[in-house]
Amino acid sequence: MSTLARELRAKIDAAAARYPNRRSAIMPALHLAQDSEEHLTKPIMEEIAEILDVAPIHVYEIATFYTMFRTDQVGRYHIQLCNNVSCMLLGANRLLERMEKKLGIKNGETTADGRFTLSTVECLGSCDTAPMLQLNDRYIENLTEPSLDELLDSLADQAPAIEPTVVPDPDSTGPA
Amino acid sequence: MMEKVLLKNIDKADSHTLKAYMANGGYEAWRTVLKDYAPEQLIELVKASGLRGRGGAGFPTGLKWSFIPKDPNVPKYLCCNADEGEPGTFKDRAIMEKDPHLMIEGMAITAYAIGAQQAFIYIRGEFAWPAHVVEEALAECRREGILGENIFGSGYRLDMLVHRGAGAYICGEETALIESLEGNRGQPRFKPPFPAIKGLYGCPTVVNNVETFACVPVIVTRGAQWFNAIGPNKSPGPKLYCVSGQVQRPGLYELPMGISLRELVQEHAGGARPGHRIKAVIPGGVSAPLIPEPELDIAMDFDTLAAAGTMLGSAGVIVMDDSACMVEVAWRINHFFHEESCGKCTPCREGLEWIDQMLRRIEDGEGRDDDIGQIDRLASNIFGRTFCALGDGAAMAVRAAIKHFRHEFVEHINKRRCAAA
Numbered sequence: 001m002s003t004l005a006r007e008l009r010a011k012i013d014a015a016a017a018r019y020p021n022r023r024s025a026i027m028p029a030l031h032l033a034q035d036s037e038e039h040l041t042k043p044i045m046e047e048i049a050e051i052l053d054v055a056p057i058h059v060y061e062i063a064t065f066y067t068m069f070r071t072d073q074v075g076r077y078h079i080q081l082c083n084n085v086s087c088m089l090l091g092a093n094r095l096l097e098r099m100e101k102k103l104g105i106k107n108g109e110t111t112a113d114g115r116f117t118l119s120t121v122e123c124l125g126s127c128d129t130a131p132m133l134q135l136n137d138r139y140i141e142n143l144t145e146p147s148l149d150e151l152l153d154s155l156a157d158q159a160p161a162i163e164p165t166v167v168p169d170p171d172s173t174g175p176a
Numbered sequence: 177m178m179e180k181v182l183l184k185n186i187d188k189a190d191s192h193t194l195k196a197y198m199a200n201g202g203y204e205a206w207r208t209v210l211k212d213y214a215p216e217q218l219i220e221l222v223k224a225s226g227l228r229g230r231g232g233a234g235f236p237t238g239l240k241w242s243f244i245p246k247d248p249n250v251p252k253y254l255c256c257n258a259d260e261g262e263p264g265t266f267k268d269r270a271i272m273e274k275d276p277h278l279m280i281e282g283m284a285i286t287a288y289a290i291g292a293q294q295a296f297i298y299i300r301g302e303f304a305w306p307a308h309v310v311e312e313a314l315a316e317c318r319r320e321g322i323l324g325e326n327i328f329g330s331g332y333r334l335d336m337l338v339h340r341g342a343g344a345y346i347c348g349e350e351t352a353l354i355e356s357l358e359g360n361r362g363q364p365r366f367k368p369p370f371p372a373i374k375g376l377y378g379c380p381t382v383v384n385n386v387e388t389f390a391c392v393p394v395i396v397t398r399g400a401q402w403f404n405a406i407g408p409n410k411s412p413g414p415k416l417y418c419v420s421g422q423v424q425r426p427g428l429y430e431l432p433m434g435i436s437l438r439e440l441v442q443e444h445a446g447g448a449r450p451g452h453r454i455k456a457v458i459p460g461g462v463s464a465p466l467i468p469e470p471e472l473d474i475a476m477d478f479d480t481l482a483a484a485g486t487m488l489g490s491a492g493v494i495v496m497d498d499s500a501c502m503v504e505v506a507w508r509i510n511h512f513f514h515e516e517s518c519g520k521c522t523p524c525r526e527g528l529e530w531i532d533q534m535l536r537r538i539e540d541g542e543g544r545d546d547d548i549g550q551i552d553r554l555a556s557n558i559f560g561r562t563f564c565a566l567g568d569g570a571a572m573a574v575r576a577a578i579k580h581f582r583h584e585f586v587e588h589i590n591k592r593r594c595a596a597a
Binding site: 023026028030058062083089121122123128137 | 341419505509
C-alpha cells in the first residue's frame with residue numbers, strides 16, 4: 001500500500017538517480033516528503049526506504065538526527081526565533097517572552113487551534129539583521145517589539161484556510 | 177579603499193543572473209582555464225597565490241588540491257561547503273544569494289584542477305532561498321554550456337548538484353559533510369585518511385568553502401602575485417568580515433586580510449552604540465576565543481590571531497558592549513555546542529552538558545564556589561580528546577570568557593545574582 005502520491009514517488013526516484021548511490025537521496029527524499037506531507041510518519045519513512053532500497057532504520061536515523069525533519073505535527077505557522085549570541089545581545093529573549101505571552105504557549109509548544117508553533121533555534125546565519133526569526137521558510141529580520149506584534153497580528157487575522165507565505169522572500173536579505 | 181573582488185557585483189541589478197555576471201567578465205577565467213591550462217599549472221598558480229581556506233581552518237588551498245591522486249581511473253569529487261552555521265557568520269549566504277556564479281566559476285576551475293567531473297554543493301537546510309538561487313544559476317549554466325558535456329568544446333564534462341542539509345551545524349565539518357552526503361548521520365570521521373585520499377564514496381575528494389571558491393577566478397584573471405600582494409603575504413587576499421552584535425553598523429564588509437580588528441569595528445562598523453563602551457569582541461565566530469577591548473589592535477589574519485590564542489575562523493565578528501553579561505554569553509556559546517554535538521565522542525557529548533548546567537546555575541545566581549575550577553577542568557578534558565574540533569571550540573571559548581572576565585563569574589557566585597539582569 002502506498003502512502004505517497006505517485007508524483008512524489010517519481011520525484012524521489014529522480015532525485016536518487018542524480019547521486020552515485022541511492023542512499024544519498026534519503027535527505028532529499030525526506031525534504032520532498034515533508035514539503036508535501038507536513039510531517040514524517042513511520043509509513044512515509046518506510047516507503048522512502050523501499051523506494052531507495054535501503055533499510056528503514058537508515059531513514060529513521062536520518063529523520064531523527066537532523067533537527068529540520070519533523071516527526072511530529074507542527075502548527076500552520078512555525079515560528080523559529082534565533083536566540084544565539086548576536087540575536088541574544090540584541091534582545092531575542094525579550095521577544096521570546098513577548099511571543100509566549102501573546103500566543104499563550106511556551107517555547108516548544110503549539111497553540112490549541114494548531115495555528116502557531118513557537119521554537120527557539122540556533123544561529124540562522126543572518127546576524128547582521130538580528131534579532132530575527134524564521135516563519136516557515138521565510139526569514140523575518142531586524143525585529144522590534146512593534147514589528148513582531150504586527151507580524152503575529154497579521155497571521156492571527158487570517159482565516160486558517162489561507163496558506164502562509166512559504167516562498168522565501170528575495171528582499172529578506174540584509175544590507176550587503 | 178581596496179578594489180572589491182568578492183562583493184564587486186553585489187550591488188548591481190540582478191547580480192544573481194548569468195547575464196549580469198557575464199556582463200562583468202564572468203566565466204572568462206573558466207574559459208581561459210579550459211583553453212590554456214593543464215590541471216597541474218592551476219594547482220601551482222593557486223599555491224603561489226597563497227590562498228588559504230576561508231571556512232575557518234586556513235589550510236593552504238593549492239596544497240589541499242595537490243594531495244588528490246593523479247590516477248585518471250579513480251573518480252574524484254569536489255564538494256562546496258555551504259553549510260554556513262558558525263554563529264556570527266553570514267558571508268556565504270550573501271555570495272549565494274547575490275553572486276552565485278562567482279562561487280560556481282570558482283568551483284568549476286577547482287574541479288578541473290583536481291580532475292573531478294561531479295561536484296556537490298552542500299547548503300544548510302535553513303537556506304531555502306539561497307539554495308533556490310543557486311539551483312537557478314546552475315540551470316542557466318547547463319543551458320549555456322558552461323556546465324555539462326564538452327564544455328566550450330574542450331571535451332571536459334562537469335556537473336554540479338545541490339544537496340540541502342537539515343539543521344545540523346556539525347555538517348560544516350568536512351568529514352561530517354561527506355557522511356551526510358552519503359546519506360548518513362553527520363558524524364565526523366577519524367582522520368587520517370583525509371578526504372583527499374578517501375573522501376566521498378571512498379574516493380579522493382576536495383571540500384572547500386564558498387568564499388574560498390569565490391577567490392579562485394580572480395587568481396586566474398589577475399595572477400597569483402596580484403592576489404598575494406593584498407594583505408599579509410602568508411595570509412593574503414580579500415576577505416569578507418561579518419560584523420554583528422552590539423555595534424552601530426552591523427553588516428558584511430570586504431576588506432584586505434590583516435586589517436586591524438579595532439579599525440574594522442570602530443571605523444567600518446561605527447563602533448559602540450550611543451551611551452555604551454565596547455567590552456569584548458569575538459573575532460571569528462563563536463568557536464574563536466573572545467578578545468577584550470584593550471587588545472583590539474590586532475591584525476585579522478590566520479597567523480596573528482592564532483599566535484594570540486584565538487582564531488580568524490569564519491571572520492564572524494561579534495561585538496559585545498558594557499551591557500553584555502559575560503556569564504550569559506559563555507553559557508549561550510557553550511549551550512550552542514552542547515545542542516549541536518553529534519554525540520559521537522563522550523568528552524564532547526557529556527562534558528558540554530555538565531558545563532552547560534554549571535554555567536546556567538552561575539547565571540541564575542545558584543553557582544557554587546568550586547564551579548569555575550570544575551568548568552576549567554572539564555574544558556581541559558574535552559580539548560583535544562574528540563574526533564573533530566566542535567568540542568575544542570566550546571572549550572576554548574568558555575575558557576577565554578573565564579580568563580578575561582573571571583570577576584564577573586566570581587561576582588555571580590558571591591552575590592548570587594547576575595548584575596546585568
